[in-house]
Amino acid sequence: xxxxxxxxxxxxxxxxxxxxxxxxxxxxxxxxxxxxxxxxxxxxxxxxxxxxxxxxxxxxxxxxxxxxxxxxxxxxxxxxxxxxxxxxxxxxxxxxxxxxxxxxxxxxxxxxxxxxxxxxxxxxxxxxxxxxxxxxxxxxxxxxx
Amino acid sequence: xxxxxxxxxxxxxxxxxxxxxxxxxxxxxxxxxxxxxxxxxxxxxxxxxxxxxxxxxxxxxxxxxxxxxxxxxxxxxxxxxxxxxxxxxxxxxxxxxxxxxxxxxxxxxxxxxxxxxxxxxxxxx
Numbered sequence: 001x002x003x004x005x006x007x008x009x010x011x012x013x014x015x016x017x018x019x020x021x022x023x024x025x026x027x028x029x030x031x032x033x034x035x036x037x038x039x040x041x042x043x044x045x046x047x048x049x050x051x052x053x054x055x056x057x058x059x060x061x062x063x064x065x066x067x068x069x070x071x072x073x074x075x076x077x078x079x080x081x082x083x084x085x086x087x088x089x090x091x092x093x094x095x096x097x098x099x100x101x102x103x104x105x106x107x108x109x110x111x112x113x114x115x116x117x118x119x120x121x122x123x124x125x126x127x128x129x130x131x132x133x134x135x136x137x138x139x140x141x142x143x144x145x
Numbered sequence: 146x147x148x149x150x151x152x153x154x155x156x157x158x159x160x161x162x163x164x165x166x167x168x169x170x171x172x173x174x175x176x177x178x179x180x181x182x183x184x185x186x187x188x189x190x191x192x193x194x195x196x197x198x199x200x201x202x203x204x205x206x207x208x209x210x211x212x213x214x215x216x217x218x219x220x221x222x223x224x225x226x227x228x229x230x231x232x233x234x235x236x237x238x239x240x241x242x243x244x245x246x247x248x249x250x251x252x253x254x255x256x257x258x259x260x261x262x263x264x265x266x267x268x269x270x
Contacts, residue, residue, distance in 0.1 A: 109238045
């Protein structure tokens with residue numbers, strides 16, 4: 001009886017995780033890591049990403065650190081795409097879970113406390129990792145407000 | 146036979162329990178633009194949210210509150226799935242592209258720090 005219940009709970013939990021990947025629940029250490037290498041290690045393990053054709057875009061000088069437009073675009077078939085930066089107390093910004101129905105072209109606005117480097121990591125379907133870095137200046141920090 | 150009945154009963158119990166436990170998603174207003182061209186839908190979503198980081202919240206004497214997960218679905222297809230941190234901008238703006246068609250309903254759902262969920266829907270133009 002108890003076993004049935006347990007199996008049912010497991011099944012319920014599985015169906016939930018199928019519809020969406022919650023990287024916060026799966027890899028909690030990623031979100032508390034204070035620097036980029038630690039965060040990457042917590043998310044993907046020991047990896048040595050190769051430089052690749054990832055279009056990572058952000059303004060060279062951001063006038064408002066509270067809302068910096070960042071976009072990432074790639075043709076590499078990916079399982080997930082993660083964005084990190086080294087200006088804030090914690091490194092992780094966002095992790096996208098990529099499915100067949102998506103086009104790998106994401107943009108969002110992020111906060112950065114000071115000038116720093118944004119790192120994008122692409123987890124390819126081939127099991128390899130690719131990365132791209134971009135350094136930018138932030139004129140006015142976005143974390144005091 | 147008795148065992149089967151019990152199992153069935155437990156399934157029914159479980160179903161009601163999970164339904165009661167799942168926090169109901171609240172419908173909110175979001176600015177959503179979704180336009181289809183050649184089978185590809187370009188989407189822009191703007192969510193009104195303070196996105197208070199732990200540091201900001203401490204200074205203001207408030208509790209930190211930020212969006213931790215955003216998903217977009219069309220029917221049962223997931224077309225956008227992002228686990229997010231406190232460093233999205235205030236009133237975050239997201240843009241994404243997916244394969245879809247005109248007339249379908251796009252549903253955006255976000256979860257904030259304490260687990261409350263909010264959603265909004267929009268027809269793809």
